[in-house]
Amino acid sequence: MSDLDDLYQEIILDHSKRPRNFxxxxxxxxxxxxxxxxxxxxxxxxxxxxxxxxKDVHFQGSGCAISMAxxxxxxxxxxxxxxxxxxxxxxxxxxxxxxxxxxxxxLGKLAVFSGVREYPIRVKCATLAWHTLRAALRDSEGQTRQxxxx
Numbered sequence: 001m002s003d004l005d006d007l008y009q010e011i012i013l014d015h016s017k018r019p020r021n022f023x024x025x026x027x028x029x030x031x032x033x034x035x036x037x038x039x040x041x042x043x044x045x046x047x048x049x050x051x052x053x054x055k056d057v058h059f060q061g062s063g064c065a066i067s068m069a070x071x072x073x074x075x076x077x078x079x080x081x082x083x084x085x086x087x088x089x090x091x092x093x094x095x096x097x098x099x100x101x102x103x104x105x106x107l108g109k110l111a112v113f114s115g116v117r118e119y120p121i122r123v124k125c126a127t128l129a130w131h132t133l134r135a136a137l138r139d140s141e142g143q144t145r146q147x148x149x150x
Contacts, residue, residue: 011073011112016065016133021075025058030139034061034132034147037125041067045132052083059131064125066116073109083137090130097123 028046035042041063048056057078059071074093077087092107113125116126128147135147 011109012065012069015069015072016134019059019068019072021058021072023058023060025056030136032132032135032139032147034128034135036063036067036128038121039064039067041125041128043067043071043129043132045071045136047131047133047136049083052081054078054081054086059129059132062147063128065088066113066122066125067128070113070126073112074129074133077108078133084135086133090134093130094127097126 025046025048027048029049031044031046033042033044041061043059043061043063045057045059047054057075059075061068061071074089077089081089089107090109091115093110096107096111096114097117113126116122132147
């Protein structure tokens with residue numbers, strides 16, 4: 001295994017064992033729940049938006065290391081971004097995992113998931129939190145949205 005592979009594995013393991021922004025937030029403006037029936041991963045994403053800017057984002061749930069690490073790194077990447085920028089990150093991350101594009105510089109640490117595309121069954125694990133985020137971003141009525149990766 002190369003040094004770069006070791007680093008990537010270390011980042012994913014670190015975020016899965018010690019997820020950042022894990023737990024509820026006070027006064028979320030939107031929320032969505034996601035479920036991957038193939039492996040049982042579950043995630044809830046809560047956002048606090050102010051003037052279309054992500055002021056805070058947290059997640060809760062349980063799942064495999066890829067799922068939890070992806071959610072953790074996602075929350076770190078989103079704070080301070082506009083809804084449009086968050087949508088752009090979603091697109092870039094999705095393209096990275098589906099093989100539609102190589103890692104883009106604006107993905108930063110999220111590029112550690114580029115190897116997941118070699119394991120198609122794991123792509124849903126890595127993208128669950130992102131699809132759930134997208135549903136939360138589109139929530140304008142304060143309703144909890146449900147997402148499934150079936």
